[in-house]
Amino acid sequence: MTTPLRLGIAGLGTVGVGVVKIVRQKANLLAARTGRPVVITAVSARSKDKDRGVNLNDYAWEDDPVALAKRDDVDVFVELMGGHDGAAKDATEAAIAAGKDVVTANKALLALHGQELAEAAEANDRVIRFEAAVAGGIPVIKSLTEGLAGNEIQRVMGVMNGTCNYILTRMQDAGLPYEEVFAEADALGYLEADPNLDVGGIDAGHKLALLSSIAFGTKVAFDGVELEGIQRISIEDIHQAAELGFRIKLLGVAQLTGRGLEQRMSPCLVPADSPLGQLKGGTNMVVIEGDAVEQVVLRGPGAGEGPTASAVMGDICDIARGLRISTFGVPAETLEVAKSAHSISPAPYYLRMELLDRPGALAKVATALGESGISIDRMRQSQHEGSEAPVLIVTHKTQRDALDTAIDAMKATGVLAQDPVALRIESV
């Protein structure tokens, strides 16, 4: 098999340039590993004249990614533009319609349109591969769909947004407030144009929805992900969690329960000495639990030119080698619709609140918890000078619904100075 595999690359940002560099610099290595030359025939991006530090003269240029996607001299459409609609979606659809395989790093596109795209690709006997869309350089899609194919997956967890993990660990290490670290991250260029994609948990939620699908054989259901961002995490929470032996992480958890598929992306407390608790900076980590394998933990860089290009190249090499698999591990049309289960699995919770300094305030809070059937593991009221008393409560295991009921009841008593911070304590 010495027919070259011909790539058309749409999007020449950081990742696109990284892919071009690898294809150019490692032609021999790629040919040795895949048994055939891997070449670029055409590229597309917004601006033809921009200096990207890489020689593009050998490749045809298309201003329009849809035109690129349809070219006869392209076997694989490599979509590195981003965005869940517009050009990325149009070009991907065009590529599939024209009988091309697709490699993409676009989590938003697949989280929102993955089902229809996969069905279209499979109807044409084409593949869509997206290792780079989840957890950067970590080969997690491949590990789940192929390496662990003999397992019934029980739970998938992950820290999959490097920017949020950077912010949370920087708050912890430097003792700085959220706003200050957020501004730092912004200055460093770590944030998406719409920062809510990062700190609101949306980007990580997209990734979780994709992992859920391949883990459980269910249709991607991003709208079933309970999303909670890190914007309300204060330095006080970081300190309190640390004193209790925990770290706060924006943690995604997906598990298929008897009552449906539970998908959460929210700030959680995890033990400080667990692999997740020890994860620092922009590094990502995915924890996979299967009935046979028990627990596998994968850790690596979640973003950046090299790591993301590495994941894209893994998919390209698979296609070059003839290793073809359904987008979500099983044919898209056989994926089941999972009933969405809203945080039904119980857990202990961390509750931090400011009580107005009135007689009986603490009793009212405790009563509200008790009436929702929630028992208290630990409670601490700190010394205070002003009119508001900081109170920290760790509950025994409870369901989120019961906790929300209790919080509503607390609020109704008028003793809270503001809404409490409630964080799940996840066993990992």
Added chain:
Amino acid sequence: MTTPLRLGIAGLGTVGVGVVKIVRQKANLLAARTGRPVVITAVSARSKDKDRGVNLNDYAWEDDPVALAKRDDVDVFVELMGGHDGAAKDATEAAIAAGKDVVTANKALLALHGQELAEAAEANDRVIRFEAAVAGGIPVIKSLTEGLAGNEIQRVMGVMNGTCNYILTRMQDAGLPYEEVFAEADALGYLEADPNLDVGGIDAGHKLALLSSIAFGTKVAFDGVELEGIQRISIEDIHQAAELGFRIKLLGVAQLTGRGLEQRMSPCLVPADSPLGQLKGGTNMVVIEGDAVEQVVLRGPGAGEGPTASAVMGDICDIARGLRISTFGVPAETLEVAKSAHSISPAPYYLRMELLDRPGALAKVATALGESGISIDRMRQSQHEGSEAPVLIVTHKTQRDALDTAIDAMKATGVLAQDPVALRIESV
């Protein structure tokens, strides 16, 4: 593609029984994922009558694994007998000659005969898969050969013998001497029949030789692995290393340098707060460093029925899905012979020795190091009551050869009560 994939399983120990259970209990899941039924047609083991807690009545029985390997109703020969020669080798050769694919968990067989077996298989257009042979349930072979195929691999490291890691972490946590923990491990059934395979580093060395081959595209060279076991690690070393901020691990390191392939399996000091340093008990960890991906760390159970069967099933599912790849990632006949480089990459070393209590003894040791061009980072002579003074030295970076020369010179001075313990400090 609804033709069943038919397995012949040779060896019905822990792993073999685990595979039988998965195939029986997850028929639907496996068929959904691979697109075809995965079935067992025949099995073979030493004793037909032994109760293994699993129903074997549906399968043909062969006393002779070679006969099993040749059966017409077997597509994949699953070799779970173990041993680097004898029946395992004969049957694997017979399977390949008969045109079967092979899935094996046998690290010794492949470390010693992998090249000839792979060449024979590839000449017949057959595959040999061995995910279960390295690091138990961790999909590390797949990650290296496929997921990270776009990388030039720079270094592979791993803790890949759970028994040794159990012994070392138990010594650390319980403050017990090596001999006592070794006896515990023996009583728990953690040790191979020949314990030197574990504590001598041979088993882990086999695994490292396989990883080296797929990482660097070189012929498996187990005889190029510098092997050093953990038998000389004392509780004193564990304590001293901890005080310096390190943990002692039986660590495999493979790197392709300008001067050849360096493969070491030896007890090393690693930072206590690194992922490797924090690894406890029987868990395995592999660290892969590539030029694009930077660093990926994979962690999971290194042995046991479920995890090892999970790895075997991953290979079987790949074959069922038609995902076929050369044994070592590239055709075996293209693998290069790597020149073996004997610990040329420099590192700091930990040196612990007992000096006879004579005037000038310490000066003689320091002189021996200086004359080999080795400078001292830290040196500590502890208080002592007897006639021997414990001395601990941490050197600056040096090559192992220079250190060995210095140790010989020290010994020649007659001030050492016994041979020093010299452990490499690995940057991870």
